[in-house]
Amino acid sequence: MLHTTTAVGEAEALRARLTGRVVTPADADWDVARMGWNLAADQRPAAVAVPATVQDVVEVVRHAAEAGMRVAPQGTGHNATAHGALDATILLKTHELRGVSIDPVLRRARVHAGDLWEDVTGPASQYGLAPISGSSPDVGVVGFALGGGIGWLSRKFGLCADSVLSIECVLADGRHVRCDAHTNSDLFWALRGGSGSFAIVTALELELFEVGEMVSMGAMLWPWERAADVMEAWRQWTQDAPDEVTTSIRLMQLPPLPELPDFLRGRQLVIIDGAVVGSPEDAERILAPLRALDPEIDLWGMQPPAGLSRVHMDPEDPMPGLSDHLMLRELDAQAIKDLVAVAGPGSGSPLVMMEIRQLGGALGRRRDGAGALGGLDARYLTFAAGLPIDADVVCALRGGFGRVRNVLSRVATDGHYLNFQEHARDPRHAYEAGTYARLQAVKAAYDPQDLIRANHAVALPEA
Secondary structure (H helix, E strand, O other), X not given: OOOHHHHHHHHHHHHOOOOOEEEOOOOOOHHHHOOOOEOOOOOOOOEEEEOOOXXXXXXXXXXXXXXXXXXXXXXXXOOHHHXXXXXXXXXXXXXXXXXXXXXXXXXXXXEEOOOEHHHHHHHHHOOOXXXXXXXXXXXXXXXXXXXXXXXXXXXXXXXXXXXEEEXXXXXXXXXXXXXXXXXXXXXXXXXXXXXXXXXXXXXXXXXXXXXXXXXXXXXXXXXXXXXXXXXXXXXXXXXXXXXXXXXXXXXXXOOOOXXXXXXXOOOEEEEEEEEEOOOHHHHHHHHXXXXXXXXXXXXXXXXXXXXXXXOOOOOOOOEOOEEEEEEEOOOOHHHHHXXXXXXXXXXXXXXXXEEEEEOOXXXXXXXXXXXXXXXXXXXXXXXXXXXXXXXXXXXXXXXXXXXXXXXXXXXXXXXXXXXXXXXXXXXXXXXXXXXXXXXXXXXXXXXXXXXEOOOOOOOOOOO
């Protein structure tokens, strides 16, 4: 589809096969169709297909194979910047494949490729149940699970990927199949935390966890000037915090956006947020050392489980973003001191956010029947982000990321977590060597022509 005549012909041929839509650069809605949630991703595929049915997905795959093209499935496009160039590729936007069903007796949820976390958390919450969901309500369930999936329940229950019970997907040969622990089990293993390189997921079934009608969750906020002492106190508290609590701490420099509430708009803050699984009394006891730090604002309290999706107060509308992240094997007092020096008060840092998430607990223990990722071999995870407004700001942000990397390199691992890795990097660094080799074998078995193109793609093994 490099030539205009060929492109038009291929688009028309694909349109004739679908009940859904096909959009090309010749169409007026092209720029909207190719847009990801992260507006910094300038996606330029050969065409965008928006399937209305699972059969549409099958037809897109078959058409791509016949035309010598590739298919890149995408739900929301939060991690779109990791795709790279999409030449001779059909961008398969699955956002119209929706429909969640909850089985409160079996504690399961069935979701489709386009469903968002808020589509699941709300209905499940009515039964005192919760999935291992992300920290944003508008993140897609499928993409989150394919990359592993960590959330506010993860130190207690583990990765979202390991709560997946079955998967329905379209293979590179056009077959629509189911996989679980007993059927296509190698594919089932690979898709749970090994990326979307192996098949195009159309639906999956998730385990839901009993958390009760109300869960302790929220945030505590301190003035920016308290960064050093609050972060060090949080670090010490996390050393022996029980698995029932999962938190993050952030240095925030919030822009004066009108959509932000007054207590956040244009402010520089330190924020600790998260959740505790257990009784209100247990939560009070666990959180007492943090409350002793005398937060300026304390928003922590008991809420229905659905509230977990908005604890982090992440933006819900598409926006541009540039980010970087590290996995940390440990976090000592010197690392905190150095981090505050380059990203906190007086540093001149351009970063809107510098976050450290608490790992460990169930995230560090591989459960029986786990998927490809199986856990995270680190105690903490960092995520730094900013708004790439123009070239000068992009340059400043990259400098800020570099300074953070420099001061944390002493405690960082060589690994990374795919869902937080928003620029192209060899995914083999996210897995043990033997695990990556096994993923490559699954890729060769199910997609030997490399038709399916995921962000953080697993490569075919060398001949």
